[in-house]
Amino acid sequence: MPAPVGQLFAIALLVGHQDLSSKAFVDLAVSLPALFAGSALGVIAFHRVNETVFRKTVLVLLLLSGISLI
Numbered sequence: 001m002p003a004p005v006g007q008l009f010a011i012a013l014l015v016g017h018q019d020l021s022s023k024a025f026v027d028l029a030v031s032l033p034a035l036f037a038g039s040a041l042g043v044i045a046f047h048r049v050n051e052t053v054f055r056k057t058v059l060v061l062l063l064l065s066g067i068s069l070i
Helices: 003-016 022-048 051-069
Strands: none
Touching: 022 051
16 A cells, blocks of 8 residues: 555544544645645666665664664
8 A cells, every 4th residue: 555545544534533633634634735746756776776775774764763763
C-alpha cells in the first residue's frame, strides 16, 4: 500500500471514530499537499537512486530524527 493511501486510511479511521476536532481538519487540509509532495519525491528518489544509497539515506534520516527527539 503506497504511503499516502495508508495515511489517508488512518485519517478515515479517525474520522469514523470522531476523534478529530475541527482544528485538526484545518491542519489536515494544510498538510495534505506536503504529504503528497513528500511521498511523490520519495517514490521518484527510490526509482532514480541506487537502492543501497536510498536505504542508507533513509536510515541516516531516521537516526537524525530519533536523535532530535532525545
